[in-house]
Amino acid sequence: MQAFFGSPGGPAMTLFAACAGLFWSAFLAATLLPGASEIVLVALLAKGIGEPWLLVVVAGVGNTLGSVVNWACGRFLLHYADRRWFPVPPRHLDRATGFFNRYGVWTLLLAWWPLGGDALTVIAGMLRVPLLRFTILVAIGKFARYAVVAGATLAWPGL
Numbered sequence: 001m002q003a004f005f006g007s008p009g010g011p012a013m014t015l016f017a018a019c020a021g022l023f024w025s026a027f028l029a030a031t032l033l034p035g036a037s038e039i040v041l042v043a044l045l046a047k048g049i050g051e052p053w054l055l056v057v058v059a060g061v062g063n064t065l066g067s068v069v070n071w072a073c074g075r076f077l078l079h080y081a082d083r084r085w086f087p088v089p090p091r092h093l094d095r096a097t098g099f100f101n102r103y104g105v106w107t108l109l110l111a112w113w114p115l116g117g118d119a120l121t122v123i124a125g126m127l128r129v130p131l132l133r134f135t136i137l138v139a140i141g142k143f144a145r146y147a148v149v150a151g152a153t154l155a156w157p158g159l
Contacts, residue, residue, distance in 0.1 A: 018049045023062035030066025030118065030142075037063060038149050045153045052150045060143035067111055067121040067138045074125025092119040097126075105129055108137035112145040 022040050029035030041059050044050060073086065080086055081093060088096075096119030100107050108124055111117040124134050 015050050018044050019054070019058045022055060022058050026059040026062030027066040030063045030121075031069045038146075041146060041149055042153045045150060052154060056143065056146045056150050059146045060139065063112075063142045063146070064135065064139045067118075067142070068131070068135060070118055070121035071125035071129075071131065071134055074122035075128065076125075078122075078126050088119045088122045092116060093122065096120050096123045100124070100127065105133065105137065108134060109141040111138045112141045 022037065022044060025035055025040045026037035029037040037059055041055055044055055045052060070088070073088075077086070081088075081090060096116050099116070100120060100123045105124070107120055108129070111121050113120075121134075121138065
């Protein structure tokens with residue numbers, strides 16, 4: 001534990017704070033609040049804070065768990081879809097439902113997509129996609145996206 005948390009203000013504590021910030025940025029980006037977890041990931045990689053694989057795992061887990069919240073909203077709270085706080089606007093729900101019905105459960109591999117990915121995760125809950133299948137498919141897409149972002153960042157000259 002001491003190696004990860006370290007002393008207050010020490011480099012290990014900086015890593016812990018960076019990972020916590022990245023996790024919550026990724027989690028919130030997948031739920032109610034707009035976010036740019038990719039920017040946080042790129043900034044941490046550019047600063048050399050943490051191992052790239054660790055940052056990809058933290059971001060992927062946070063973003064996937066945020067999508068599970070959306071799945072739960074679709075599964076248990078859909079009758080509140082007209083409320084302002086609901087994570088997906090009704091027009092996105094309609095569009096995503098058509099897309100999901102046309103292409104099936106494999107569309108969850110696109111849950112990372114900024115223009116409709118959140119709606120797909122809500123629709124999956126609404127259509128009662130089993131949570132394990134949902135989580136696996138969403139995680140594959142989200143981890144792949146963060147791995148591509150990390151790889152591109154590390155390959156960029158001068159970083």
